[in-house]
Amino acid sequence: MRLGFVGLGRLGKPMVFNLLKKGQGVVAYTPTNIQALKEVEAKGAITVRSIKDIPPKLTPPRVIYLEIPAGDPVENAIKDLSPSLSSGDIIIDGGNSFFKDSVRRANMLKEKGVYFLDVGTSGGIEGAEKGLCLMVGGDRSAFEKCIPIFDALAAPGGYAYVGESGAGHYVKMVHNGILYAVLEAYGEGFAMLHSAPYKLKLDEIAYIWRNASVLRSWLLDLAHRALSKDSNLKEFAHYIGGGQTGTWAVETAHELGVPTPCIDLALQMRLISRLEELFSGKIVASIRYEFGGHEYKKASNQN
Numbered sequence: 001m002r003l004g005f006v007g008l009g010r011l012g013k014p015m016v017f018n019l020l021k022k023g024q025g026v027v028a029y030t031p032t033n034i035q036a037l038k039e040v041e042a043k044g045a046i047t048v049r050s051i052k053d054i055p056p057k058l059t060p061p062r063v064i065y066l067e068i069p070a071g072d073p074v075e076n077a078i079k080d081l082s083p084s085l086s087s088g089d090i091i092i093d094g095g096n097s098f099f100k101d102s103v104r105r106a107n108m109l110k111e112k113g114v115y116f117l118d119v120g121t122s123g124g125i126e127g128a129e130k131g132l133c134l135m136v137g138g139d140r141s142a143f144e145k146c147i148p149i150f151d152a153l154a155a156p157g158g159y160a161y162v163g164e165s166g167a168g169h170y171v172k173m174v175h176n177g178i179l180y181a182v183l184e185a186y187g188e189g190f191a192m193l194h195s196a197p198y199k200l201k202l203d204e205i206a207y208i209w210r211n212a213s214v215l216r217s218w219l220l221d222l223a224h225r226a227l228s229k230d231s232n233l234k235e236f237a238h239y240i241g242g243g244q245t246g247t248w249a250v251e252t253a254h255e256l257g258v259p260t261p262c263i264d265l266a267l268q269m270r271l272i273s274r275l276e277e278l279f280s281g282k283i284v285a286s287i288r289y290e291f292g293g294h295e296y297k298k299a300s301n302q303n
Helices: 012-021 034-042 072-084 099-110 124-130 140-145 147-153 167-194 202-210 218-229 244-256 261-273 279-292
Strands: 002-006 025-029 063-066 090-093 115-122 132-137 154-163
Touching: 002 012, 012 025, 012 034, 012 124, 012 147, 025 034, 063 072, 072 090, 072 099, 090 099, 099 115, 099 167, 115 140, 115 167, 124 132, 124 279, 132 147, 132 167, 140 147, 147 154, 154 167, 167 202, 167 218, 167 244, 167 261, 167 279, 202 218, 218 279, 244 261, 261 279
Parallel strands: 002 025, 002 063, 063 090, 090 115, 132 154
Antiparallel strands: 115 132
């Protein structure tokens, strides 16, 4: 199979490498990162200088994978691709789009016989390199046609068809809501350790918790990694970035009448972190950087 792939960022580039390793042909495009285009081309990908050049290089039924930011970038990509697509073609959105937008896009493309799969993606940079977790929504037959792609990108047992259009991004939204709450809990706990009336070594505590503690997790592994570099996280400001998927999760929970006090509060703490000096914010920001390479604000005073 040869597919189109749009977006060669922190996740997109290693995803293309994995597709090529697993024998999938790739026609790659990214609007700004020429160096990334050269790198995937060196590994065997065909590269193009315009998104509109992708469909002519694919054999129908075409598959085009979008690994780009939610919102306007996805809208514009679909707008640019649509005139060249025909019945049976498939567009995959692997970004963090709002599930209601995915339902709308699927219905719009369905009018011309084009399938749309919304794929919630988790695993961060390491997952993109070693195997992701993929939550796939959309038409089941389109999903089945794309199984070789998901086999190439996901960790063993790391993907599933979760339901009709929007379901993939809905499940990822809930996943991120849970992530907000768990990260906040780790942040608050380590803030207590940092302020304890003892000279505690946070990296050592994180290390032993990783081994047999009921708190052990990959996020704790990442906390240990960050604290091992600097137990005071002097480089990190207290500011926690992100918030979009958590906002969607909270708003959707309210619409459904589902109480989510932990997720609600975690979202509020992200906003508070931008106003107050909280060590918990440094913990959350450092873990987000470790798993996703998410940008963070540097502390003004790193001494």
